[in-house]
Amino acid sequence: MEKGSRLKNSTVAYFLVGFGSIFAWGIGAVHLFDLDELYFAEITREMMRTGWYGQVTFNFEPLYEKPPLFFWLQAASMHLWGINEIGARFPNGVCGLFTLATIYYIGKHYKGRWFGFLWMCLYATAFLPHFYFKSGIIDPFFNYFLLLAIYFLSRTVTLSKASLYGGLSIGCALLSKGPMALIIPLATLSLSYTWFRGRVVRPLILAMLVATVVLSCWLVPEIYSNGSRFIKELWAYHLLLYHHPVDTHAQPWYYHYLVLFWGCFPSSLFAMHFLKEKRLIQNHYFAANMQALLVVVLLIFTLVGTKIVHYSAMAYFPITFFAADFFYEWIYNRKYIHPRIGGVFVAMGVVIGSVLAIMPWVMLHKAAWVPLIKNQVIKDAFELSVIWNYWDSMPGLIYIIGIGIAYYYFLQFRLVPFMVAFMCINICTLALFCMRIAPKVEAYTQKEMVDFCKACKGKDLYLTTIGFKSAAPLFYADQPKSLKRPDIAWLLEGAIDKPCLFILYKSNSALLEPYKDITYIKDAGCFAFYKRLPKVSVAHQNQAVSKTQVLQQKPNYYLILKAIVFQQKSSCYLSR
Numbered sequence: 340m341e342k343g344s345r346l347k348n349s350t351v352a353y354f355l356v357g358f359g360s361i362f363a364w365g366i367g368a369v370h371l372f373d374l375d376e377l378y379f380a381e382i383t384r385e386m387m388r389t390g391w392y393g394q395v396t397f398n399f400e401p402l403y404e405k406p407p408l409f410f411w412l413q414a415a416s417m418h419l420w421g422i423n424e425i426g427a428r429f430p431n432g433v434c435g436l437f438t439l440a441t442i443y444y445i446g447k448h449y450k451g452r453w454f455g456f457l458w459m460c461l462y463a464t465a466f467l468p469h470f471y472f473k474s475g476i477i478d479p480f481f482n483y484f485l486l487l488a489i490y491f492l493s494r495t496v497t498l499s500k501a502s503l504y505g506g507l508s509i510g511c512a513l514l515s516k517g518p519m520a521l522i523i524p525l526a527t528l529s530l531s532y533t534w535f536r537g538r539v540v541r542p543l544i545l546a547m548l549v550a551t552v553v554l555s556c557w558l559v560p561e562i563y564s565n566g567s568r569f570i571k572e573l574w575a576y577h578l579l580l581y582h583h584p585v586d587t588h589a590q591p592w593y594y595h596y597l598v599l600f601w602g603c604f605p606s607s608l609f610a611m612h613f614l615k616e617k618r619l620i621q622n623h624y625f626a627a628n629m630q631a632l633l634v635v636v637l638l639i640f641t642l643v644g645t646k647i648v649h650y651s652a653m654a655y656f657p658i659t660f661f662a663a664d665f666f667y668e669w670i671y672n673r674k675y676i677h678p679r680i681g682g683v684f685v686a687m688g689v690v691i692g693s694v695l696a697i698m699p700w701v702m703l704h705k706a707a708w709v710p711l712i713k714n715q716v717i718k719d720a721f722e723l724s725v726i727w728n729y730w731d732s733m734p735g736l737i738y739i740i741g742i743g744i745a746y747y748y749f750l751q752f753r754l755v756p757f758m759v760a761f762m763c764i765n766i767c768t769l770a771l772f773c774m775r776i777a778p779k780v781e782a783y784t785q786k787e788m789v790d791f792c793k794a795c796k797g798k799d800l801y802l803t804t805i806g807f808k809s810a811a812p813l814f815y816a817d818q819p820k821s822l823k824r825p826d827i828a829w830l831l832e833g834a835i836d837k838p839c840l841f842i843l844y845k846s847n848s849a850l851l852e853p854y855k856d857i858t859y860i861k862d863a864g865c866f867a868f869y870k871r872l873p874k875v876s877v878a879h880q881n882q883a884v885s886k887t888q889v890l891q892q893k894p895n896y897y898l899i900l901k902a903i904v905f906q907q908k909s910s911c912y913l914s915r
Contacts, residue, residue, distance in 0.1 A: 346452040354456075355439055358463045361766060362432040362472045367425040369777050370789045370815075375649075376475040377810040379405075380427040383413040384814055387422065393560060398813060399820040401565070403572030407557065408514035409477045422817070427475035434479045435472030439463055441483070442656075445490050449625060450667060457758075458663035464762040467602035467648070468655045469769055477516055478649045484512035486656055488524050488546070489632060493625040495542035502542045506549025513554045518577055521550075523635060523653060531631035534619045581643045590646035595637060599654050604691065605684055605761055606662035612680055613665040626664075633657035670754050681749045688742030688761075695768070696735025698776070702727045715846040716865045720783045723864035727779065734771035738764055785811065787863035788842055792816045801830055801839040806847045831857070834874065841869040 371377045378397070382405070385396050392411060395402045409430075417426035439459045446455025462468050471479050491498065491505035498504075505524075512520030525543070532539050561569055600607045620626045636654040640646065668674050701708075705721055712718045741764025748757035792815035795802050802812040805827070812818065830839050831854055841857065843850065845867040851857050860868040 346456055351443055351452075351456060351459075354460070355436055358439055359432065359436045361770070362435045362469075363429070364770070365773050366428040366432065366473050367423065368773070369424070369781050370786065371424055371427055371475055372781070373785055373809050373811060376427065377814055379409065379413065379477065380422075380475055381810040381814040383410045383417060383427070384422050384817075386410055386414050387417060388819075393557070394565070397810075401568075403569050404576050405477070406514045406517060408511060409480055409516075412480065413475070422814075424475075428473060431472050431474055431476070431479045434483055435463075438472075438479065438483050438486070441486065441490075445486075445625070446660075446663065449623065450664075454663060454667050457666060458660055460758075460762055461606050461659040461663050461666075462655065464765045465603045465606050465655065465659060466765060466769060467598075467652070468659070469766070471649065471652065473773070476649060478652045481512055481516045481520070482653050482656070484508045484515060485520065485523055485653060488512065489527060489628050490625065492524065492528060492542055492546060493628050502545035503549055505542070506546035507553060509546060509550035510553025513550060514557060517573055521547075522639070523632070526635045526639070527628055527632045530635060531624075531627045535621055535624055535627040580645045592641050594646045595640050595651040595654075598648055599637075599651055599658060601691070602648075603655055603658045604687060606659045608680070608684060608687065609665040610658045610661035613661045613668075626660075629657040629660050633661075666754065666758060678750075681746060684749065685742055685746040688745075689739055692735045692739035692742060694735065695738060695772070695776075696732045698735070699727045699729055699731035702779075716844050719845045719865035723783060723787070725779050725782045731775050731779070734768045734776065737771065738768040740764075741767070783864065788866050789815055791840075791842065791863075791866075791868055795840065799837050801835065801837065803827065803830060803839070803841060805841050805843040805850060807844060809842070812842065830871070835871065836873055838873065839871045841871070843867055843869070 371380050382395055382397055382402065385399055386392050386407075389396070389399070392407070392414065395405055395407050395410060412430045413427060416429045417423075420426035420429055439462065442462055443455040443459040446458040449455070485508070488505045488508035491501045491508060495501040495505075509520055509524060528539050528543060558569075603610075614630070620630050633654055636651055636657075640651045643650070669676060702725070709718055709721045712721070741760060745757050745760035745764065748754075748760060788809070789811050792802065792811045795812075795816040797817070802816050802818060804812060829835070830841075831851075840860075841851065844865055845862050846865070848862075848867050851869055854871070856874075857869050857871045860870055862868065
């Protein structure tokens with residue numbers, strides 16, 4: 340990485356192909372996770388089944404929580420790969436390639452090819468960004484469009500059509516996830532304006548006009564067909580999401596600080612050190628906007644009531660950007676680095692590795708601590724027999740060894756080997772985690788339910804959950820238009836026309852006790868499975884049982900005749 344040396348485009352292309360292959364590896368090995376991955380994949384499946392690509396539905400009923408762009412992209416993938424895990428996750432792998440190529444391009448214009456390459460590698464090898472490119476959620480596309488928007492709006496002075504491109508990007512982000520696509524760039528540019536007096540107002544107005552046109556291409560036909568209900572319901576949903584914790588997602592205010600520190604380690608550590616020295620960045624508008632973006636994301640999602648891991652995913656860009664700046668100055672300016680940074684690096688790395696390494700040992704001795712768990716659902720889940728062995732400690736042990744090697748290079752101030760070591764060890768650890776740990780996590784959380792739903796595919800029956808929400812019965816059983824949720828009462832005690840299967844948490848089995856015609860099938864882990872047959876089927880079964888009983892009660896004339904003959908022969912023998 341000599342400053343004067345030239346980085347070839349072919350080298351960058353090879354790295355992009357390599358990262359793309361890693362993103363694609365194993366994306367079909369584990370089932371889609373409830374709720375988000377399965378929820379979104381089910382929406383896409385219904386689009387494909389009905390052919391209604393203009394309206395988002397769930398359980399074949401209108402859904403007003405999300406606009407449709409991501410589902411269109413996922414539908415294109417499912418037409419190619421099928422309605423399965425690969426079809427659901429493939430778009431984010433492609434998004435990962437576009438994101439890395441864009442990061443390299445932006446970094447090249449900021450400080451040169453080597454900076455762009457360094458930023459690209461740091462982003463690709465950070466835990467959470469890498470993991471989300473192997474997932475089937477909306478956020479990678481949403482974040483990508485917002486990165487483009489902030490970049491173009493940072494170049495309105497030097498790029499003639501920057502406002503147009505920025506508006507197109509915001510419009511696509513709005514079509515991906517909704518109102519936050521407006522709030523984040525507006526708040527970011529407004530905040531950076533307080534210390535970096537760039538051109539903001541006119542470019543922003545133009546960008547918002549373009550974004551409105553892009554959004555209107557879908558929203559106007561939607562309003563024409565279904566009225567303004569989508570807008571009202573969408574705002575109501577997001578206001579509820581921001582004001583109150585939804586679906587057990589209440590977390591402490593510092594939740595996202597921990598998520599970002601550990602999820603982007605070690606880039607988060609070096610970014611913190613860089614920002615501590617720089618304070619307010621005033622020498623480059625894009626860098627100032629990256630700093631403002633980090634503050635805005637942390638502030639917004641600290642205040643928002645519902646806290647989910649991927650909500651703060653937009654902060655991955657500034658964290659890895661400033662980490663790249665830290666290493667760039669360290670390499671080319673020979674800047675002195677205090678040894679305590681290396682000490683914190685190795686200490687935090689050992690913590691991560693130790694947690695992964697001792698996990699199998701903890702699970703092998705779960706009998707000692709599972710009784711202490713108060714949540715009955717979690718306790719029931721851990722009762723499932725999942726095979727753990729000490730080979731499952733490999734991700735943690737390899738991570739600790741890799742951190743030790745990286746720290747050795749750090750002490751020798753061999754900076755490039757230091758970075759290569761921790762980047763490679765991050766990727767290896769993630770690959771081993773996905774191969775050895777993730778399937779076991781799925782076994783505890785949902786695999787029994789998913790396998791049960793897959794066994795119901797193609798059968799003429801009703802399948803639903805009681806007491807919790809899941810998209811698995813719809814997606815994995817490939818159900819046609821099912822019943823509305825209020826019709827659960829009909830499934831429980833109405834005159835059903837075909838068999839009905841119920842999935843519920845084992846701890847909630849008492850909910851079905853009042854219904855005498857609902858019978859137990861089995862339980863596995865935290866789930867219990869029940870069935871109810873239509874009365875016609877029950878009558879046929881009872882009739883069959885009655886016939887069997889009658890046949891059993893009829894005298895057996897052959898045995899009676901045989902007994903009479905035997906008795907006569909015996910009498911003759913005695914008379915002799």
